[in-house]
Amino acid sequence: MKLFPVYHLLILLSLITTSTTALIYSKEGCKDTCGKVKIPYPFGIGANCSINQWYVVDCNSSKPYLSALALKHLEVLRVNLENQTITVNAPSSIYNCQHQNRRQISSIDLGRSPFFYSYSDNKLVLKGCGNALIMDHGGVVAGCSTSCTNYSSVSERNNCFGIYCCQSTISNDLQSYSINLTGLERQGGEGACGSAFLVDKRSYDEGTFSGQSTGVDNPYVPISLLWTLTHSDKNKLSCCDQGGGLTNYTVDLFNGTSVNYWRCYKDIIYEGNPYLPFGCNRIVCASCNNLFSCDYKRNNNGDAVNFTCVDDTYKFESKSWQSQMGVILGVSISMGLLFLIAIIYALYKVIKKTKAKRRRKRFFKRNGGLLLKQQEEAEPSLVDKTILFTSRELEKATDYFNENRILGRGGQGTVYKGMLVDGRIVAVKKSKVVDESQLEQFINEVVILSQVNHRNVVKLLGCCLETDVPLLVSEFISNGTLYDRIHNETDEFPISWNTRLQIATEVAGAVAYLHSATSIPIYHRDIKTTNILLDDKHRAKVSDFGTSRFVSMDQTHLTTLVKGTFGYLDPEYFQSSQFTEKSDVYSFGVVLVELLTGEKPISLTRFGENRSLAAHFMLAMEEGRVMSIFDATVIKEGTRDELLAVANLAMRCLNFSGKNRPTMKEVAVELESIRMQHVPSEVQTNFEQVMYREELQLSTYGESTSSTFMSVDNIN
Incomplete structure (x- = not known):
């Protein structure tokens, strides 16, 4: 029994010895304090x-100063x-610009020193x-802005x-x-931009910064600098030998570079200075017995520890009947929970299904x-011509609209490649965010294509209207656009003259069909x-019939807002807003x-009116040098007569x-x-003498238009 108080006495003495x-x-x-620091x-x-x-720190009048900077x-x-x-x-990086609208303040440059402006301990x-x-070599590190609806209501420090x-906060060490x-001007028209500064978070939040209210009371601002030790400094360190040692860390700078440095690191709870061999003491919560754990908090300097004992145990006694009741209660609760x-x-599945059904109906109504x-009621011939796909079908077909399935992006939306359940390859056009004008264009395209049947x-x-944005499903065309084939400079096999004639004939026939063979004439636009x-x-x-329009049989033109693509836009339509066939x-x-x-229809190498391909071509025709601007493949494979015939038709x-x-x-x-008159197998040689000047008779295309053709620079 006498050993018990002796044991406690030894613990008390060890605590007193440790604490003192x-x-x-x-x-x-060397001195370790200057004044109170x-x-x-x-x-x-x-x-x-x-x-x-x-x-090195200089101690002058009981105030320490960092003298090396x-x-x-x-x-x-x-x-x-x-x-x-x-x-x-x-x-101070503070400036009260009450009489100046703009001001730039530069910091101390720490470029050659081992110090950095700490991103974790400072704020703007x-x-x-x-x-x-806050700028660093042209890059924005941090920023904020204020409004002054009531100039007199100055915000509190912790309500900013x-x-x-x-x-x-700033994003990197600097x-x-x-x-x-x-x-900015406040109410009343007076300028009062106030002040801006980078400041140590703790000093500002605790209110120890005397100049924080206006920025002019104190010409200095407390700022925290991260200090680093180089590899040569490593040999001068003798870290405390009680658990830990030297560790390498990295400073990531805003400009993308990084700096490695060394520090003494402890994996135990300690107090004191770990950078000296006998500078730190290990904290042992000797007063906390086995029923408690040790909780600690460091002071502002990070060198002293205050610890408390925290009760983290829970003891209870149970009897056999209590265990049985616990089992019964646990089983009952588990069954009830299941x-x-x-x-x-x-209920969740029912509610989810109901919500999905309502959402599909809402989208169907919103998407047109x-x-x-x-439209179908107004034109009975359209009934049952449009297939409505479900959203699930098209999600599976496009792998949930995977970015890798994108075929192209256009003015009205994005086109994805997909495969339906029956194996058909399709193109799925996903419209952009719906507004009233885009909705009309989308439904217009559906209605037009539903009644068009031309090779x-x-x-x-078909289409899908039950998703957040409408979807249009059309046949997949495998070989890209004519634009890509004509203007692809890396193409090893350019399109032959025979193929170009075929494409021109087919496109002309398709547009002629739209103009005159459909039940209601259609202008592609x-x-x-x-x-x-x-x-x-x-x-x-x-x-792409998103901008196309139906035209009544008795109509000769449409009066609309000017829409189209530079280089292809009809000058007469541009001036009158009247679109005709x-x-x-x-x-x-x-x-x-x-x-x-x-x-290309618009050239970046020509200037003035000649930037437009149409104007450039017409000028070459008028000057009799049109053969000089033809493509090499065209000249090689076509005859002079047929090329001039197509050129006159274009004029x-x-x-x-x-x-x-x-x-x-x-x-x-x-x-x-x-x-029909073209013989594709012949290789023409009669163009070798025809180069840059020719006398052409242009009577087939009517009066000259060079004086009235618009430059694309004048189209807004």
């Missing part, structure tokens, strides 16, 4: 007391060994009306959410920065289902090479010129006056005639 052991913070023979190693008061010259009046406020930071009073604060950005005050400060989960799951029904027009297979698809046999397929003829004329010359299509242009039916007939 003097901790070492500086090198032997503790200066631990690797810093030192005096040249021989620090690890190197950068860590460019400005020698950096007062040291705190050194934190655990965070490896030193907090100093830096020259803006007080007043304006915007503040954008009205007259804002805060932001060695220099600048603050761009822009002022039954409840089953009911909840069943009612509009489609109205050279993309066939509509966007004929261009990107809307002409090619299959594996180079058969042409006209696509001859506007499609003009666009087709540009396609013909592309096939002849292999050039007639590009006539500024729509009434002087041929109809698409006439164009198709003439192209078919030229194609």
Whole structure:
């Protein structure tokens, strides 16, 4: 019995001895405090007391100063060994721009020093009306802005959410920065941008920064610097031998570079200075018996520990009947929970199914289902012509609209490649976010394609209106667009002249069909090479009817907002806003010129009116040098007469006056005639003497239009 109080007495004595052991913070023979600030190693008061010259601290009038940096009046406020930071009073990055709308403040450049502005211990604060950005070599590190609806309501330090005050953290450690400060006008028209500064979080949040309210009371701001030790410093360190040692860390800078440094690391609870061999004491919670655990918290300097004992055990006694009741109760609760989960799951499935059904109906209505029904009621021939796919079918077909399935992106949406359950390869067009105008275009395309049946027009297979955006399903055309085939400079096998004639004839026939052979005439309104698809046999397929329009039999034109593509846009339509079938003829004329010359409709190398391919071609025709702008493949494989015949046809299509242009039916007939006369197997040689000047008789295309043709630069 006498051993019990003796045991407690020994524990008490060990605690007293441990708590009263003097901790070492500086090198032997060196002071460890200046005034009220503790200066631990690797810093030192005096040249021989620090690890190197950068860590020398001067103690003047009981105030410590970090003297090695460019400005020698950096007062040291705190050194934190655990965070490896030193907090100093830096020259203020605060500027009250009450009379200046813009101001840039630069920081101290730490470029050659082992110090960095710590991203985890500092933050940007803006007080007043304006915007503040922290910049590092042109890059934005952090920023925030304020509004001043009520200038007199100054925000509190811990309630800084954008009205007259804002805060932001920085993303990386820095060695220099600048603050761009822009002022805003507050109510009454007075300018008052206030102030902006980078400040130590702890000093600002605890209220120890005296200049935080206005930024002008104190010319200095407390800023925390991360201090680092180089590989040469490593040999001067003798870390505490009680668990731990030297560890390598990395500083990631904003410019993408990184710096490696060393620090003493402990894997035990300790207090004191780990950078000295006998500078730290291991904390043992001797007063906490086996029923408690030790909880600790470090002080602001990270070198001392306050610990408490926390009860983390739970004891209870149980009897046999209590165990049996526990088992019975546990089984009952488990069965009840399983039954409840089953009911909840069943209800969840029912509710989910009901919500999905309602959502599909809502999407169907929003995506134009009612509009489609109205169109079918107005045109009985459209009934049952449109197949409605389910969203699940198309999700499976496109692998849930995988990015790898994208065939192209257009003005009205994105096209995906898909495979239906029956093995058919299709193209699924997913429209963009629906608004009223886009909805009308989408339904319009569905209605038009539903009644079109032509071998050279993309066939509509169906649509889906029960998803968040409408989907259009059409046949898949395997060989890309005519634009890609003409303008692909890396193509080893350019399109032959015979194939170009075939494509031009097929497209002309398809557009003539739309103009005159359908029950209601259709104006395409966007004929261009990107809307002409090619299959594996180079058969042409006209696509993209999103901007097309029906025209009554007694109508001669449509008056609409000008829509189209630069380079293909009819100048007469641009001036009058009246779209006629001859506007499609003009666009087709540009396609013909592309096939002849292999050039793009808008050139980035030509200037003025000649940027337009149509204007460039017409000028070459008028000057008699059109053969010089033809594509090499065309010249090699075509005869002079048939090339000039196609060129004259293109000139007639590009006539500024729509009434002087041929109809698409006439164009198709003439192209078919030229194609029938072409002998593709012959290699023509009679062009070797025909180079840059020719006398051409241009009587077939009517009056000259060069003086009235618009430059694409003038089209907005």
